[in-house]
Amino acid sequence: MADSVKIDPGAIATANDKLRPEQFDVLIVGAGLSGIGAAYHLQTECPGKTFVILEARNATGGTWDLFRYPGIRSDSDMFTLGYRFRPWRESRAIVDGPSILRYIRETASEHGIDRKIRFGHHVTRACWSSEDARWMVEATDANGEAVRFVSNFLYMCSGYYDYSEGYMPGWPGMERFRGQIVHPQKWPEDLKYSGKRVVVIGSGATAVTLVPAMTDEARHVTMLQRSPTYIVARPSQDAIANFLRKILPARAVYVVVRWKNVLVGMYFYGLSRRKPDYMKQGILNLVRKELGPEYDVDKHFSPRYNPWDQRLCLVPDSDLFAAIRAGKASIVTDEIETFTEKGLRLRSGDELEADIIVTATGLRLKLLGGMQIIVDGKPVDMSRTLGYKGVMFSDVPNLASAFGYTNASWTLKADLTAAYVCRVLNYMDEKGFAACVPRRRDADIVEEPMVNFTSGYFLRASAILPKQGSKKPWKLYQNYALDTLSLRLGKVDDGTMEFSRSNGNRAV
Numbered sequence: 001m002a003d004s005v006k007i008d009p010g011a012i013a014t015a016n017d018k019l020r021p022e023q024f025d026v027l028i029v030g031a032g033l034s035g036i037g038a039a040y041h042l043q044t045e046c047p048g049k050t051f052v053i054l055e056a057r058n059a060t061g062g063t064w065d066l067f068r069y070p071g072i073r074s075d076s077d078m079f080t081l082g083y084r085f086r087p088w089r090e091s092r093a094i095v096d097g098p099s100i101l102r103y104i105r106e107t108a109s110e111h112g113i114d115r116k117i118r119f120g121h122h123v124t125r126a127c128w129s130s131e132d133a134r135w136m137v138e139a140t141d142a143n144g145e146a147v148r149f150v151s152n153f154l155y156m157c158s159g160y161y162d163y164s165e166g167y168m169p170g171w172p173g174m175e176r177f178r179g180q181i182v183h184p185q186k187w188p189e190d191l192k193y194s195g196k197r198v199v200v201i202g203s204g205a206t207a208v209t210l211v212p213a214m215t216d217e218a219r220h221v222t223m224l225q226r227s228p229t230y231i232v233a234r235p236s237q238d239a240i241a242n243f244l245r246k247i248l249p250a251r252a253v254y255v256v257v258r259w260k261n262v263l264v265g266m267y268f269y270g271l272s273r274r275k276p277d278y279m280k281q282g283i284l285n286l287v288r289k290e291l292g293p294e295y296d297v298d299k300h301f302s303p304r305y306n307p308w309d310q311r312l313c314l315v316p317d318s319d320l321f322a323a324i325r326a327g328k329a330s331i332v333t334d335e336i337e338t339f340t341e342k343g344l345r346l347r348s349g350d351e352l353e354a355d356i357i358v359t360a361t362g363l364r365l366k367l368l369g370g371m372q373i374i375v376d377g378k379p380v381d382m383s384r385t386l387g388y389k390g391v392m393f394s395d396v397p398n399l400a401s402a403f404g405y406t407n408a409s410w411t412l413k414a415d416l417t418a419a420y421v422c423r424v425l426n427y428m429d430e431k432g433f434a435a436c437v438p439r440r441r442d443a444d445i446v447e448e449p450m451v452n453f454t455s456g457y458f459l460r461a462s463a464i465l466p467k468q469g470s471k472k473p474w475k476l477y478q479n480y481a482l483d484t485l486s487l488r489l490g491k492v493d494d495g496t497m498e499f500s501r502s503n504g505n506r507a508v
């Protein structure tokens with residue numbers, strides 16, 4: 001007689017549960033700054049909706065948990081990097097990464113959002129069915145097992161870069177170097193740099209943060225840049241905010257200072273576009289004031305491009321300039337010819353000796369968390385889509401993505417996006433629609449790159465990025481005031497967005 005097979009009823013139930021996808025009205029991908037904000041908006045403005053957040057990592061905070069290099073901070077002020085709905089109350093306006101992380105986590109726990117997160121869930125694929133008006137979302141869970149979810153709406157808050165590794169150009173001779181090479185995205189927890197000679201390759205926000213931060217212990221820190229970036233000093237405390245706090249409630253101060261900072265930012269961005277030479281000279285004069293007449297400001301601080309063709313770098317309380325003045329840090333503008341055993345040989349023939357070389361060479365852009373998108377059986381090539389209001393994509397139904405500003409704080413746009421998604425969901429409920437999709441109907445629209453930035457990471461990724469259109473609603477304003485009008489007050493049914501009931505029936 002054959003051995004009887006013992007069946008464990010519990011095991012069957014578990015297996016069935018895994019096969020049967022869980023259903024939600026909205027599925028959010030990512031529990032960073034945007035995902036937590038999106039969840040707050042959803043549960044406040046669409047209280048009837050069920051939702052879950054799938055997060056690939058085992059922690060909230062995204063960027064602000066991942067990056068652990070010395071001095072990690074934002075260069076945006078917290079009045080605009082903070083959520084519209086949660087005032088920033090500390091005296092410093094430009095703060096370090098751990099403070100931003102605490103702010104995100106406090107928001108999540110205060111509003112019970114942390115209970116809605118499934119950690120260790122890496123989303124890999126989403127398939128839309130117009131027939132059912134729903135997404136089937138596939139993910140790998142913390143045990144490496146495939147899991148599936150069903151949702152009517154998919155809200156991508158997965159950031160914009162590859163979490164697995166940063167961008168690292170290959171230089172000749174790297175393997176010969178006897179010291180340590182470190183990328184800021186994977187900072188070793190136990191890295192000791194006390195008394196060491198450090199070279200930081202790069203000139204972006206990460207480099208200008210790391211250089212002064214490492215001078216406290218390092219013997220000397222050199223920032224090696226191929227070409228300069230615009231660098232502007234700004235106080236880390238906002239004097240107006242700190243004064244207003246004495247006479248006004250925190251929420252009122254937050255509103256006033258947030259708008260002040262938005263308008264000041266927009267003014268200087270606009271001025272940079274209209275009068276680039278004037279702005280350039282203004283910025284360089286400020287650097288000359290910091291470093292004195294002997295310093296070669298033109299060589300080390302005068303970029304080849306105009307202000308705001310790439311993101312401006314901000315240094316709080318002039319920390320980078322102070323480190324240079326104190327002789328603890330220096331800037332070398334040159335190109336790497338090769339790594340050597342002892343450091344770097346440069347095109348000029350100079351040698352830079354180093355114990356540690358930090359490659360602050362940037363990020364690798366990754367769209368929608370690397371997830372594959374399929375609409376009615378056809379894979380979507382995102383580079384052929386057109387961004388709609390900087391929130392949705394042409395011919396991709398019921399999917400929104402949080403993508404912040406490149407010329408202002410990320411959260412300003414992420415907040416507006418969340419408010420807009422809630423408006424769309426409420427509108428569909430009110431009218432009995434199950435699906436919405438932006439359709440490109442105007443033949444006059446000219447395609448343009450999604451981001452008009454010349455930064456290396458955007459140029460490297462231009463082939464995979466969606467496009468923007470030359471006219472609204474396909475135009476990416478990069479302007480908080482215009483986006484407020486469009487996303488908070490503009491008509492949801494604007495003639496470009498097509499709505500349908502389930503079974504693919506188009507609304508007339």
Ligand SMILES: Cc1cc2nc3c(=O)[nH]c(=O)nc-3n(C[C@H](O)[C@H](O)[C@H](O)COP(=O)(O)OP(=O)(O)OC[C@H]3O[C@@H](n4cnc5c(N)ncnc54)[C@H](O)[C@@H]3O)c2cc1C
Nearest residue numbers: 030032033034056062063074075076123158159369409410
């Ligand atoms: C070093 C650094 C400094 C910065 N400084 C500023 C600044 O000063 N001002 C500013 O405005 N912006 C700044 N930014 C941009 C910054 O990323 C945004 O401010 C903001 O943190 C983005 O939040 P997010 O939630 O949209 O994305 P992220 O913080 O990137 O979070 C995305 C989350 O989604 C998860 N995820 C991604 N893919 C998947 C997937 N397939 N499945 C499941 N989960 C997934 C990730 O694990 C992560 O937790 C900085 C970025 C960096 C890297």
